[in-house]
Structure formats: C-alpha cells, structure tokens
Amino acid sequence: MTRFLASIGRAVLSALASVGSVALFALETVSHLFRPPFYGREFWHALIQIGWLSLPVVGLTAFFTGGALALQIFAGGSRYGAEAVVPSIVAIGMVRELGPVLGGLMVAARVASSIAAEIGTMKVTEQIDALVTLSTNPMKYLTLPRVLAATIAVPVLVAVGDSVGIMGGYLVGVNRLDFNSATYLKNTVDFLETWDITSGLFKGAAFGFIVATMGCYHGMQSGRGAQGVGAATKSAVVSASVLIFAANYILTELFFAA
C-alpha cells in the first residue's frame, strides 16, 4: 500500500517537475525576444517551413471538415425543421472551434515532430554544443525563431482554414443540399460576429506557441542516439496535441463563459 502511494507520489512529483521545466523553458524563450542579437534569417526560414508549407494540409483538412459539418448539421437540423441554420452553424463552428483546433493539431503533427527531430538530431550529433562554442545561444538561434514564427503563422493558417472550411460547407450546401447560393452566403455573413473570428485567431496563436515550444523543448531534452530522437519526437507531438486540447478548453472558458 505504501509502495503504491509512493509510486503515485513519485509520478506526481515528476509530472510537476516537467511542468516547471517546460514553463521555465517557455519563459526563457520569450525573454530572448527582448534581448539581441536576433537571427532574422532563421526566423524567415522558420516562417516558410511552419507557415507556408503547412497551407496545403491545413487547407485540405478544413475543406473536408467544412463539407462534413454541413452534411451533419443539415441532417441534425432537419429533425427540428431547422435546416436553415446550416450556413451560420458551419461558419461559427469553423471559426470558433474547428478551424483553430484542427489547424493546431495538423501543425502539431507536421511541425512539432519535425522541430523535435531536427533539434534532437542536432543535440545528439553535438551540433548544439558546437553552436555554443561558436558563441551562439541555441535558445536564440534555434528556439526563438521557431516559436515566434509558429505564433505568427498559425493564426494566419487558421484564417485560411476558416475560409476554406466555410467554402467547403458552401459547396456541399449549394450542390448537395440545394441551398440557394446567395442565401447561403448571406446567412454565413449575417450571423458571424467579429469576436467569433478573432477569438479563433487568438487560439491559433496560443496553439502555434504551444506546438513550437514543445517541439523545441523535447528536441533539446533529447536522449542520446536515434532512440532518444525518436522518443523526443513522439513526446513533442503527444504533449503538443494534449496541451492544445487543454488550452482550447481554458481559452473557450475565458472567451465565452457566460
């Protein structure tokens, strides 16, 4: 019994310790935002890797989700004779929830893994040590550019995803569910409030920060050898995804709780 309690205690303590070290890591990253030197080229490179190259996967995900959402809401709404809500619910569901969460998750899969693998490999091949001996702070050179780029790029990806998702809903609505094109668009626009959209973009920024921070953190903590890098990559994706869901709930409470 005491053994059991002790093992629970140890697990709790080690969980708390990793929460603390992630928090310190995030704080240190942000602190470098205010202390030169800055590595502009690394930032641009990260922006392209994280933002531009994620567009196809985020766009496709949003497109199919928007279409499926329209079908589901139509089916659900028809039970109450409320099929007319399809455009507005698709739009609100997309911009408030699905756009940011799905966008964040796709970026987590694509970006957290590649950041963790890249930095982890640099760690095990002593490239991080080499950076230090060349008077370059790895947090400034590797971490800050990626975290900053993701925090800026993911909201943009979310905005694109929102639009593409609404378009997917529109195409299904007009072609499969016999909505009038002009009515669909009017309903979409009329019921959408600015805060619906901006709250989703804020979420996107938070998720971008989470994804890149977890990628860098686990990469930097990577154990030795290929196995270490593999474990770091897995931890980065899993922790980024879970944290996205947790942060999504907390932000939704903050933004929309009555």
Place this chain on the structure above:
Amino acid sequence: MIELRDIHKTFGSNHVLRGVNLSIPKGSSMVIIGGSGTGKSVTLKCILGLVTPDQGQILVGGQNVEDVSRDAFLARFGMLFQGAALFDSIPVWQNVAFRLMRGALKRPKAEAREIAIEKLRRVGLKPEVADKFPAELSGGMQKRVGLARAIAADPEIIFFDEPTTGLDPIMSGVINDLIREIVTEMGATALTITHDMTSVRAIADNVAMLHDGVVKWTGAVNDMDTSGDPYVDQFIHGRAEGPIAAVR
C-alpha cells in the same frame, strides 16, 4: 595558460573524471592520450563549459572560468568535435564562416566566404567543396571542414578532438603540420586528443596520459619514451598486456 585543478565528473553511476590535474602553458601544444572511454572528450567539454564538473576548478589565463563572461570566454576558443558536429542545414562554407557571419566578428558575406575558402584550402579541401552540404562529404572530409571551422576566426586557444581519425596517412600529415603551424606561427595554445602516436610526436610539446579518471603521467613529448611509466609504455607500444585492461 589553462589549468585544471582536481576535476571530478560523474554521469549517473559512471565516475568518469576522478581528480584531473593538468596545466597547459600559453602558446604550447598539449596532447592528451588515453584509452577509449576514459573521459578525454569530457575533459575538453568541462573546460568549454559544455559539461559542468561536479568538483574542481578550471582557470584560463589565471581567471576562474565561472567568473568570466561566457561569450567573451568562448570568443577566444575554437573547437573541433570528435564527430565534426557540422550544421547540416547550411552549406560547407557557411559552416566554416559561421562565426564570421554573425555576432562580434561579423563581416561582409563575400569576405566571410573568401576566408572560408582559404581555411578549407589549408585543411586540404578544394574550393568546390564550399557549396556542398555536409551530408554530401565523406567522414574524413567532414572532419577537415570541422577543423577549418575551428580555426576560421584565428582563435587563441584551439581544442582538437581526434583531428586525424578517419584520415589517410597523407592527409593526417597535412593536418599535423597545420596544427603545428598554428601553434608556432600564430602563437595559439592547442589541446589535442589523439590515439595516433605519429600525430602525438608531430604535434605535441607536452603529453598527458589519462587513465582511470586521473592524469597518470604528464611530461615533455621527448621524455615519453623514457618515462618508465608502465601505463604510458603499454599505450605507446600498443601492447595488449599491461596495467591497462583490454576490456573496458
């Protein structure tokens, strides 16, 4: 002048360094020899601050390394890693010119590139190599690029971790001459790890033999053959029999 006083380092249950004492006079070339896994690379990393010793002091130029600013301290160093540790996302010349393209030593791109190509030439690499990526090079070529990067900013103190491992005998000769030249002509202080006894004789002013976490013997390279130390004798003659166990 670099001085190590009673350096200890443990990784988990592995007590690697057990009180290393070593002093390297300014402008001289010290070579550390010793069996594989005895902590030679760890010793270098301790001096650079990449590994924090559990105990002991490291003095560079009379100052405790913990008291001086890390940036100013590292600006005087060049380091060749055992595995070369090239940045694989940038081409060879940018690896070599890394220090010359950012920070205090920043200069125009064209000039940095020119210096990089000159340093590559000094380690026996043709200018064509400059635009390749590290992954396209052989192990020995990567090692030499690492060497070029270590000397790119003309540092005062240079560490070489196995500079000739993986090189053919002719290239080894080129590299040995280069290291000797850097010490005698540029007045740099060099600390080299090597298993290659030809290199030891070509590079060293002084030799230190690391075993069981301590410096077993240290002295001038000319005294190495007559040291009378059984560890040194076994090592330089490469005998399987002796005080150093063959299984470690």
